[in-house]
Amino acid sequence: MKLQNYINGALLAPTSGKYLDNFEPATGKVYSYCPDSDERDVQLAVEAAKAAFESWRNTDLEERMMILMRMADGIEKRMDEFVTAESRDNGKPLKLARAVDIPRAVSNFRFYASAIQHFASESHQMPGVAINYTLRQPVGIAGCISPWNLPLYLFTWKIAPALATGNCVVAKPSEVTPYTAYLLSEVCIAAGLPKGVLNIVHGLGSKVGQAIVEHSDIKVISFTGGTETGKRIAATAAPMFKKISLELGGKNPTLVFADCDFEATVKQVVTASFSNQGEICLCGSRIFVERSIYEKFRDAFVARVLQLKVGDPNEETSNLGAIVSAPHQQKILSYIQLAQEEGGKILCGGKEVKLEGRCNEGYFIQPTVIEGLDFLCRTQQEEIFGPVTTLTPFETEEEALTMANSVKYGLAASVWTNDLKRAHCIAEKLEVGIVWINCWLLRDLRTPFGGVKSSGVGREGGWEALRFFTEPKNVCIKQ
Ligand code: NAD
DSSP states (O other), rough: BOOOOEEETEOOOOTOEEEEEEEETTEEEEEEEEEEEHHHHHHHHHHHHHHHHHHHHHHOOOHHHHHHHHHHHHHHHHHHHHHHHHHHOOOOOHHIIIIIIIIHHHHHHHHHHHHHHHOOEEEEETTTTTTEEEEEESSSEEEEEEOOSSHHHHHEEEHHHHTTTEEEEEEEEESSEEEHHHHHHHHHHHTTOTTSSSOOSSSSSSIIEEEEEEHHTEEEEEEOOOOOHHHHHHHHGGGTTOEEEOOOOOOOOEEEEETTHHHHHHHHHHHHHGGGGGGGGTOOOEEEEGGGGGHHHHHHHHHHHHTTBBBOOSSTOOOOOOSSSSHHHHHHHHHHHHHHHHHHHHEEOOOOOOOOOOGGOOOOHHHHHHHHOOTTHHHHHOOSSSSSEEEEEEHHHHHHHHHHHHHHHHSSEEEEEEEEHOOOOHHHSSSSSSSSSSSOOOOTTOOOOEETTTTTOOOOOHHHHHTTTEEEEEEEEEE
């Protein structure tokens, strides 16, 4: 199967005529081909977006809402196809794609379709003198670039608010997981999205992504991916004075206090560590446990991790599927090696998994728990982005906070305690953009989403995204 770009309402082959191999991580085999597009395809997409912009920005809000709703319905109608494609492309368990990824892509469109009906701008009165009102206008053409870990979920999380606010979009999914973005183009056509409003250009970051970021007609960039890529995007976009939103890497702390609900905490911290093979930017990859319960927690945690099954993503009993690619699998294994060199003790896991049958060449790794590492060592400081987590005891709240805040990242944290006062206090002091107390990945789409420090710039979600994709203009009228 050769995937195609979606430009100006049509499915097109890349100008180069070339394709990239698209691997199924569970089998290690090529199963489709992703367009190897370049700046010429981006140029076509920009021209289409420019031609569509005036009409789309002036489209009645209700009409825009109806189109986005039809896009949501279109995905929902083909749920099984999307679920299968997402699992096959990424390696995640089918049941996870069915429970989380694809329903969330549907919700993203519905959420922003309805949000735009309620979005309002401010007015500021100068009593007896003047009234100011703020116009919120679409920025123009938005570039949306997304990663491979939650492919359609994150792709639509950017596209939906950009379109809802009247922008036209040139979007690039990850070349590692292009399939559901391709299916989305079919849905757009069926939903009657006017041509040129959304354009999807597939290909490498260094070619297509870079061309999007460099294009002078693309005024706003929403990017989710690695911190190094984010740096590069910022360096290109800043001198062009583009608006940018960067959702980058994480090395998230999980703080477990002795007064937590023990059983529930162990269970949820396992989920927070290993969901999606640990390939979620929000996964808790550094667990700090109050000394008085450290051994008890460690033993219960490891016992639960040992129950997790690594297996064929198609099997309902698999808790962890395949790692997204062979290079990523090697990167994770090299960090497990490094952890041992740094003095870490592997409590469970630590090895590649070799499955029998259809998946015998797939990229699998055991869920891995490591203890005995200094909180400043590389294993505890650098993003691994796989099924690997560390356990470290702490004595005091201050020590827990010092270790939690010691990394360059600042995306998310979770805190497990029944002491409400402490929870508030710690939440205030954690250097992150998102804190979960006694829960993890509980998402309300209205809340601001994003990180601080090297985890990014700007926020997505709710009004934040609608503000990001609009340019405020103040109009002052003298009375
Ligand atoms: P990546 O940075 O390699 O790639 C992300 C996207 O950027 C891909 O589409 C890629 O093709 C493109 N890209 C690469 N080079 C580019 C360039 N020079 N210009 C423009 N685009 C370019 O990241 P990845 O490996 O796909 O994803 C994993 C990373 O994403 C992890 O670091 C993870 O923490 C992060 N992530 C962050 C969040 C968040 O919300 N903060 C969510 C998911 C993933």
